[in-house]
Amino acid sequence: xxxxxxxxxxxxxxxxxxxxxxxxxxxxxxxxxxxxxxxxxxxxxxxxxxxxxxxxxxxxxxxxxxxxxxxxxxxxxxxxxxxxxxxxxxxxxxxxxxxxxxxxxxxxxxxxxxxxxxxxxxxxxxxxxxxxxxxxxxxxxxxxxxxxxxxxxxxxxxxxxxxxxxxxxxxxxxxxxxxxxxxxxxxxxxxxxxxxxxxxxxxxxxxxxxxxxxxxxxxxxxxxxxxxxxxxxxxxxxxxxxxxxxxxxxxxxxxxxxxxxxxxxxxxxxxxxxxxxxxxxxxxxxxxxxxxxxxxxxxxxxxxxxxxxxxxxxxxxxxxxxxxxxxxxxxxxxxxxxxxxxxxxxxxxxxxxxxxxxxxxxxxxxxxxxxxxxxxxxxxxxxxxxxxxxxxxxxxxxxxxxxxxxxxxxxxxxxxxxxxxxxxxxxxxxxxxxxxxxxxxxxxxxxxxxxxxxxxxxxxxxxxxxxxxxxxxxxxxxxxxxxxxxxxxxxxxxxxxxxxxxxxxxxxxxxxxxxxxxxxxxxxxxxxxxxxxxxxxxxxxxxxxxxxxxxxxxxxxxxxxxxxxxxxxxxxxxxxxxxxxxxxxxxxxxxxxxxxxxxxxxxxxxxxxxxxxxxxxxxxxxxxxxxxxxxxxxxxxxxxxxxxxxxxxxxx
Numbered sequence: 001x002x003x004x005x006x007x008x009x010x011x012x013x014x015x016x017x018x019x020x021x022x023x024x025x026x027x028x029x030x031x032x033x034x035x036x037x038x039x040x041x042x043x044x045x046x047x048x049x050x051x052x053x054x055x056x057x058x059x060x061x062x063x064x065x066x067x068x069x070x071x072x073x074x075x076x077x078x079x080x081x082x083x084x085x086x087x088x089x090x091x092x093x094x095x096x097x098x099x100x101x102x103x104x105x106x107x108x109x110x111x112x113x114x115x116x117x118x119x120x121x122x123x124x125x126x127x128x129x130x131x132x133x134x135x136x137x138x139x140x141x142x143x144x145x146x147x148x149x150x151x152x153x154x155x156x157x158x159x160x161x162x163x164x165x166x167x168x169x170x171x172x173x174x175x176x177x178x179x180x181x182x183x184x185x186x187x188x189x190x191x192x193x194x195x196x197x198x199x200x201x202x203x204x205x206x207x208x209x210x211x212x213x214x215x216x217x218x219x220x221x222x223x224x225x226x227x228x229x230x231x232x233x234x235x236x237x238x239x240x241x242x243x244x245x246x247x248x249x250x251x252x253x254x255x256x257x258x259x260x261x262x263x264x265x266x267x268x269x270x271x272x273x274x275x276x277x278x279x280x281x282x283x284x285x286x287x288x289x290x291x292x293x294x295x296x297x298x299x300x301x302x303x304x305x306x307x308x309x310x311x312x313x314x315x316x317x318x319x320x321x322x323x324x325x326x327x328x329x330x331x332x333x334x335x336x337x338x339x340x341x342x343x344x345x346x347x348x349x350x351x352x353x354x355x356x357x358x359x360x361x362x363x364x365x366x367x368x369x370x371x372x373x374x375x376x377x378x379x380x381x382x383x384x385x386x387x388x389x390x391x392x393x394x395x396x397x398x399x400x401x402x403x404x405x406x407x408x409x410x411x412x413x414x415x416x417x418x419x420x421x422x423x424x425x426x427x428x429x430x431x432x433x434x435x436x437x438x439x440x441x442x443x444x445x446x447x448x449x450x451x452x453x454x455x456x457x458x459x460x461x462x463x464x465x466x467x468x469x470x471x472x473x474x475x476x477x478x479x480x481x482x483x484x485x486x487x488x489x490x491x492x493x494x495x496x497x498x499x500x501x502x503x504x505x506x507x508x509x510x511x512x513x514x515x516x517x518x519x520x521x522x523x524x525x526x527x528x529x530x531x532x533x534x535x536x537x538x539x540x541x542x543x544x545x546x547x548x549x550x551x552x553x554x555x556x557x558x559x560x561x562x563x564x565x566x567x568x569x570x571x572x573x574x575x576x577x578x579x580x581x582x583x584x585x586x587x588x589x590x591x592x593x594x595x596x597x598x599x600x601x602x603x604x605x606x607x608x609x610x611x612x613x614x615x616x617x618x619x620x621x622x623x624x625x626x627x628x629x630x631x632x633x634x635x636x637x638x639x640x641x642x643x644x645x646x647x648x649x650x651x652x
Contacts, residue, residue: 032134034209043083059149080179085148139182147174251294271339295340312336317343334403404484421475448474461553542583550589555626
């Protein structure tokens with residue numbers, strides 16, 4: 001053993017998190033053992049893979065297993081494996097620090113959950129994946145001994161519960177793999193329900209959480225037998241090694257042979273989640289290339305679903321040999337919430353991510369997985385009981401709609417399973433197919449409007465004429481909606497049209513004939529004031545025109561068909577992309593008193609070269625209110641407020 005023992009401090013946030021763990025922020029402490037066994041299983045998988053990659057690796061793979069050892073007298077539980085092990089640097093990086101973003105947010109949420117809902121606390125722990133630290137819920141001291149396969153020296157790491165420091169030392173000798181010894185807290189549990197030195201308790205936890213682990217989980221068990229015959233018969237204690245788990249990979253078993261509880265526990269293992277899956281998707285393909293898959297749609301979105309740190313993809317196995325976690329090549333970005341396992345039969349074990357990107361079989365598997373997931377969502381949507389679908393869409397609808405941009409091959413399918421808010425109902429969502437069914441015969445397009453909130457859209461001037469005519473408008477408020485509507489132009493032959501872009505024509509042929517004379521007269525009456533407004537507001541607008549899309553508002557701002565919306569411009573600028581200033585179109589309601597009043601006031605001074613300042617201010621206010629009405633931002637809010645205050649003062 002090395003004489004040099006180094007004492008280091010935890011990161012501040014890690015220490016505070018440990019304090020929360022020590023004081024039991026959630027009730028089900030049994031799961032600490034599941035986390036340790038999962039870590040051990042991963043270490044064995046990685047060693048098997050590394051021996052395939054590196055034929056010269058000096059490692060013993062003759063009897064890979066996980067072992068539980070109990071010292072009941074000293075209340076020590078040890079979980080050991082003979083897997084890949086860790087180097088000293090890896091111990092410091094993975095154990096000494098919490099190398100994960102969002103730690104401060106986790107602490108805050110855990111503190112809130114501690115005072116409230118225990119179930120919420122459990123879900124938060126699982127979401128952040130802090131497995132090793134769960135040991136401090138049951139132990140006063142934790143000792144980790146490890147030696148990386150192929151190396152000659154080992155490492156010992158140790159820390160006391162409540163301590164802000166840990167010790168680490170180099171060992172001259174250590175067995176291959178990792179051993180975690182928990183010096184358990186004193187138990188005042190008379191029924192031994194939470195006594196982790198009891199054989200029955202350890203069996204119960206392994207059966208519940210880790211029965212499907214592919215590696216044997218062994219434990220030495222003491223048994224009392226009778227030895228001898230008749231009066232000479234005596235009790236004799238024997239110790240035998242037993243395997244506690246069945247080692248059956250769930251994805252290789254028919255669904256009829258697997259219980260829902262087994263699926264749920266397997267899901268929690270592969271996803272590191274604490275909720276139950278919303279839907280289970282088993283798959284098996286035979287023929288040109290064979291694979292088996294077991295996929296899960298979660299019931300709740302993880303906290304980091306929309307962050308860069310989020311890891312996506314499913315676990316990849318080849319002939320039940322673990323290859324990699326988070327295989328992104330098997331699942332597109334917009335299905336990043338899907339968890340599970342894919343076990344391919346014909347891939348090379350010595351495979352890298354670069355090879356996977358070019359592998360034809362991986363591409364074909366990916367296509368089939370995507371189609372299966374989307375068909376499952378479609379089945380949920382078409383089911384008589386829509387509860388599951390509604391829950392799915394609430395949690396993952398925004399993510400799925402990203403596929404409308406990135407997955408052209410499945411765009412129609414994604415459109416078909418998507419739901420949208422609309423003016424048809426304030427509470428229920430609609431599909432595009434349902435929208436088309438409700439369209440009157442005279443309506444030729446599917447209308448939508450994007451915005452930040454439903455209230456903003458419903459109060460927008462753009463929607464007034466549609467309300468007046470009873471025409472349904474899709475209400476799109478997710479940020480991704482701003483993106484996909486520019487790429488998806490139609491559904492089942494019906495064009496998808498923004499009511500805030502281009503010119504809107506809602507009149508029938510008969511209505512056009514009846515109003516033709518009136519329109520011509522209005523164009524003539526407003527010609528001069530429209531020209532003056534275009535010149536006056538030249539810095540902000542490229543055109544000023546009359547419209548029939550307004551019924552109660554005096555004006556609105558619209559863009560050309562291919563212009564960016566104000567919200568999309570803000571999104572680009574927020575991401576650091578500067579866009580050139582784009583002029584838009586100011587449309588006026590020719591029947592509104594403010595607009596007719598402006599026309600009449602202009603007519604009185606039309607011969608004057610210098611127009612009164614009040615007239616110019618009215619034009620600025622008219623434009624400014626139109627910008628605000630659509631949720632836009634004024635270039636000079638202070639100037640607008642000053643002009644408005646001055647005008648209001650004159651009316652008093």
